[in-house]
Amino acid sequence: MNNAMPIAREHVQNGPLKLVQTKELPNPDTAVVAVLGLGYVGLPLMVGFADAARTIGFDIDEARVEALTRGEDPTEMATRDELLKENMEYTCDINTLRDADVLVVCVPTPVMQGNRPDYRPVLAATKTIGQNMKPGCVVVFESTVDPGTTENKCIPVLEEVSGMQEGVDFYVGYSPERVSPGEKMRRVGDIAKIVAGSTPEVTDFLEVLYSRVVKAGLFKATSIKVAEAAKILENTQRDVNIALINEMMQLFDAMDIKVTDVVAAAGSKWNFHKYFPGLVGGHCISVDPFFLLNAGRSQGLSMEMVASARAVNERTAHYISDKVHEMLDEEAHNLQGKRVLVLGRAFKDNCPDIRNSKSFAVMDSLWSRGADVFSYDPIADDTHFEGGRGAKVIDDIEAEGPYDAVVVTAKHDCFVEEIDLIKLASVLQRGAPVVDLRGLFDESIAKLQFKYWTP
Numbered sequence: 001m002n003n004a005m006p007i008a009r010e011h012v013q014n015g016p017l018k019l020v021q022t023k024e025l026p027n028p029d030t031a032v033v034a035v036l037g038l039g040y041v042g043l044p045l046m047v048g049f050a051d052a053a054r055t056i057g058f059d060i061d062e063a064r065v066e067a068l069t070r071g072e073d074p075t076e077m078a079t080r081d082e083l084l085k086e087n088m089e090y091t092c093d094i095n096t097l098r099d100a101d102v103l104v105v106c107v108p109t110p111v112m113q114g115n116r117p118d119y120r121p122v123l124a125a126t127k128t129i130g131q132n133m134k135p136g137c138v139v140v141f142e143s144t145v146d147p148g149t150t151e152n153k154c155i156p157v158l159e160e161v162s163g164m165q166e167g168v169d170f171y172v173g174y175s176p177e178r179v180s181p182g183e184k185m186r187r188v189g190d191i192a193k194i195v196a197g198s199t200p201e202v203t204d205f206l207e208v209l210y211s212r213v214v215k216a217g218l219f220k221a222t223s224i225k226v227a228e229a230a231k232i233l234e235n236t237q238r239d240v241n242i243a244l245i246n247e248m249m250q251l252f253d254a255m256d257i258k259v260t261d262v263v264a265a266a267g268s269k270w271n272f273h274k275y276f277p278g279l280v281g282g283h284c285i286s287v288d289p290f291f292l293l294n295a296g297r298s299q300g301l302s303m304e305m306v307a308s309a310r311a312v313n314e315r316t317a318h319y320i321s322d323k324v325h326e327m328l329d330e331e332a333h334n335l336q337g338k339r340v341l342v343l344g345r346a347f348k349d350n351c352p353d354i355r356n357s358k359s360f361a362v363m364d365s366l367w368s369r370g371a372d373v374f375s376y377d378p379i380a381d382d383t384h385f386e387g388g389r390g391a392k393v394i395d396d397i398e399a400e401g402p403y404d405a406v407v408v409t410a411k412h413d414c415f416v417e418e419i420d421l422i423k424l425a426s427v428l429q430r431g432a433p434v435v436d437l438r439g440l441f442d443e444s445i446a447k448l449q450f451k452y453w454t455p
């Protein structure tokens with residue numbers, strides 16, 4: 001590709017037309033990339049970019065930067081060898097960002113109380129860039145946001161803080177991330193990626209830049225807003241589809257029909273899409289729809305389907321706690337003082353992340369009904385553990401047994417290896433219910449041995 005922007009272009013500034021010299025784009029094959037935010041998204045991206053050139057990893061979390069510098073990553077998104085390879089440079093020093101040709105923003109986009117989008121981390125990172133970027137650089141946002149955020153919120157901050165002008169002195173793009181922590185066979189390079197720049201030239205630049213990392217193909221979106229909207233639609237679609245199956249689970253359960261049998265049967269039709277019930281947590285699928293709801297509100301739209309899906313998925317944790325309650329022995333139809341083992345603290349299978357895990361909602365619901373709750377998850381990264389109300393974190397299920405009930409909220413490989421039905425029987429009271437939301441155990445055998453439910 002031709003890296004250079006047009007040498008000069010017509011530009012309107014306060015009325016009169018004048019020719020403005022635009023900065024040349026960097027060479028995408030050798031550009032020094034700085035990644036801001038070294039979490040689940042930023043770190044693997046940084047590893048990918050470092051194959052070709054110096055790569056700067058910037059994070060405000062000093063402990064995280066120190067751990068990465070030592071070659072340690074509790075999120076398990078990169079190996080020690082990858083973390084310590086040449087070209088990888090970790091820092092909390094904002095001045096280092098001045099060396100970057102490309103700055104990629106991978107900071108969180110959570111929701112605040114009331115599920116209102118929290119743009120503060122993105123805007124803080126944007127401000128940091130504005131203070132430290134060099135002319136001619138390209139700023140790419142990867143954080144998930146509602147359409148219009150890059151152009152309406154971030155570019156104005158960059159321009160105001162730097163005193164430079166987008167499209168003239170620097171350039172902007174958006175490229176949503178699709179990595180899925182826990183899915184080790186689908187790493188960042190294996191997943192097709194969307195890119196969009198503020199101009200077609202910037203989009204072309206991003207296509208070449210990201211081909212350094214992504215081998216599965218790049219999709220050039222027609223605009224930054226389209227790229228932003230595509231990401232949030234992907235996640236919202238998943239939320240809505242899972243909500244439908246969670247709702248069906250409740251109806252079919254009441255009618256003594258297994259929802260997974262229904263999905264298998266319906267799935268024999270060519271255009272039926274298979275989804276399975278589950279707890280929707282983490283900081284993507286259960287959060288991003290709120291950005292869309294907020295966007296809808298600003299357009300005077302109530303977005304009923306998106307809002308209902310969120311409500312259904314939030315309620316599913318209580319349904320699981322209801323299930324335990326219902327399955328306890330007739331006389332003991334009461335959770336007061338019952339010892340309940342919950343397998344899984346992480347928000348999904350094989351992922352250490354516990355933030356916004358709905359396993360905590362299950363535990364809270366059990367606890368609030370009087371149960372003593374024991375939480376077992378050897379892979380959970382408890383760095384940010386804020387505690388489920390009353391749940392006791394254990395590292396040996398045998399030490400605290402026997403239990404009056406067990407709930408499985410994650411199907412980690414380590415559970416499959418470590419907890420078979422014999423071990424389960426050894427830690428459960430006779431007749432204790434097993435609520436296996438994730439299908440950890442073989443149903444055909446488990447139901448002969450236990451009071452067993454799986455959706």
Ligand SMILES: NC(=O)c1ccc[n+]([C@@H]2O[C@H](COP(=O)([O-])OP(=O)(O)OC[C@H]3O[C@@H](n4cnc5c(N)ncnc54)[C@H](O)[C@@H]3O)[C@@H](O)[C@H]2O)c1
Binds near residue numbers: 128179
């Ligand atoms: N985790 C996923 O599966 C996933 C997938 C696709 C997209 N996303 C999106 O990507 C974005 C990042 O998510 P994540 O899971 O990597 O988050 P994360 O919490 O794992 O990591 C974010 C990192 O950013 C750092 N940070 C916060 N503010 C900063 C600032 N001002 N400057 C520099 N660093 C800062 C934090 O210290 C943290 O290390 C979010 O918008 C998320 O929605 C996440």
